[in-house]
Amino acid sequence: MSGRKRSRVDGNEKEPYLESLKPLRQRCETGSTPERAGQKKSCMHDTCRIAGTKQLPNSWSFFEQMSCWADTQHSVNQVSEHLRSGRHNDDICLDESVTKKFWQFHRDITEESGAHVKQHAWGVIESREEVVMYGPYHPDYHKGEHSEDIIIAQTQDLLQSQSASQGRAVYVFTVNSPCLARNARACMLNLVHKAHEWWRKYGVKTRVGYLKCWGFKGTKEHLFKGVNHSQVDFVDQNQDHGSYVTAAEKTEMTPLSEVVFAAVKNSPRSAAFAWGSIAQGQDWKSHFKNMRSVFESVPEEEKNICTQETDAVVEAARVLLSDKRESFEGYLERGRAFALGYAFSSRLSAALQAQIRLRFRQCWEEMAKDRCAELIREKLTEDFNQRTVQLFIKDIAMFTKEYLEIGRIPIPEDAPQVDLLHTFDAD
Template identity: 65%
Template sequence: MSCTPEACVNGGRKTLSDTGSFFEQMSAWADTQYSVKKVLKHLKFRQANDDISPNESVNKKFMEFHRDITEECGAEDKQHSWAVIEKQEEIVMYGPYYPNYNSGEHSEDIIIKQTQELLESESVSEEWKVYVFTMNSPCLARNTNACMLNLVYKALEWWSVYGVKTHIGYLKCWGFKGTKENLFKDITYSQVDCVDQSEDHKSYVKAAEKTEINPLCEIVFTAVKHLLRSASFALINIVQGQDWKGCFKNLHGIFESLAEEEKEICTREANTVIEAAQVLLSETSESVEEYLERGRAFALDYAFSSQLSDAIQDRMRLTFQHCWKEMVQGKYAELIREKLTEDFNQCTVRLFIRDIAKFTKEYLEIGRIEFSEEASQVVR
């Protein structure tokens, strides 16, 4: 039998101190708009920056359970959840479970239901412990109640009714919406470049207005500025396969009006150029300007087939440089957006854990699991 969090606190085996502040804190996190602003403020000042991990003995337990699950079910790098009820005399493992996005069911929903049924079906000892593992940290925003909030309330219920303590471990910080977070989706290279050229937000806004760039708010400006301190990147890590050829599709566009035979020659040459240009994808980290210079040098030095006229060669050199510039700047902006999202998600999870830890430390521990190097290779 399940109960409301308030009823569990008032009528269970265990009682929670400062219940008003706890429910107030949980309600605040249920207000996504308010919580996002709160996280952004912390992100600006780089607060809540360190990973929060469970204590060593709990981390070791998760590693052991993970090894057993992996041996039985195989390694998995996509979102899934499993759980363990640790009794004095036996270990009950269940999962892994996977989300059903068509129905809106998350893997944590199944874990909660299964755990509830198992606890209800037996005479529970206060020595029992519940371990919940989820690849991504439980979400803090969805169309219905968020998984993280559901788990915290359930952990309170299981402690209040059964005296059971819960441990929640995850590998990656999902934040509110994970990779679907759209706070930074409109950040362009022009905005990033303008941030890089500006001393502070005030001068940035003035510069943005002159160039008709939609200015970023001060918090996002500060976050971008922080990322630009380590502005180099390895292009080879973010440009692969068909994505590479697609970056140079305009190179083929300059042959459209040519006669068929000449068009075929030019098309073959363009494909050869695109293939040869992969040498520009350095594995070492470089700045945008360094990549642009390499692209310019490649285009100017490339020896085209003598079958191509000088005019076509010149157009191909210019078009290649234009495509290369668009690709480098676009991928750099994409990298900045992804890094901002990653930092935001990490800050979100860490801040949430810190906010509720003072109320839940008796019955709940949440943290990022630190696997050994060998185990880390399995889950990547």
């Protein structure tokens, strides 16, 4: 729309806090919803009155569905059942026209406020007359405040203060999808509730776009913390969970749950990994601490020489930690070849050189296994979070399609000014 006005709300000004919302089940257990035994009281809360109107089809089913998602343990079980079933994991993206809108607004906001790396959110209210952009806002976890809380409060204030205008739409962008679990009311549930309120009061449709699925806990999801390289190999050797548990009982290995077993079994694993991030960690050399045990029994006067030689070989191995994609077996072979060809000082005896080469290969293999397992856990967690968000969207889509769209925003090849593939941490 050419000639549109643009107004900008200062992202640093004090924002009103979102008033806490009572659980949906509590709010809607009386009133104009279908009568239950013993329910005679009427409820005048907005959402309960909405449930009795014709504006929201199957309203009681909708509020029951929302109440289920407000019960985190129930919704975790729902996602776990989906994992156990092995059903396909379909991505839910916003359509192309909406996606283009988001990237257009993203470019405008980035030009004005600069690129923002960590979790943030911004909003836009668009009408035929003008476009009002606000944000970006960052979370304040010390106050228990998420970036979506600020967006919701700011949107509410702006809609109340603006004169009525036909064809208005609200766009809410957040790097990570709105949370589905927190001590306070989850952001995703808040947004669904407010989207219906804005539609009913102001005739506004809301679109929520995100770059990465956060699920319940994001990268802090601990469901897969027990998965290591040996567990993955053991899962691959067994066809079903029953045979896996039987086989595990004959070993010292702690068996994975049926849900985690199914997730590992059904997860496609890349034949090659990029291993360079090992070198980015401060403690990558800790994988080689055991190398010093080689010379524990040597005379004291030789220990200093052995320490220097061992430290030198580990430091020299840093060049192997490139970003080149390589298979696990290929990475092991790279370490073996390095150990075999490394030239030690003549101050070390041939016997000590052989022992250090052997111990280096063992430490290298353990490091490769740990990194491989870490990458697998990351992929499993990403898949779990994606399923969580997608199941939620599918559960509510039939009730909210008139006034709310939620979906991932595909990242275009010319993603503007920020490395969006590596900036999704919440803190």
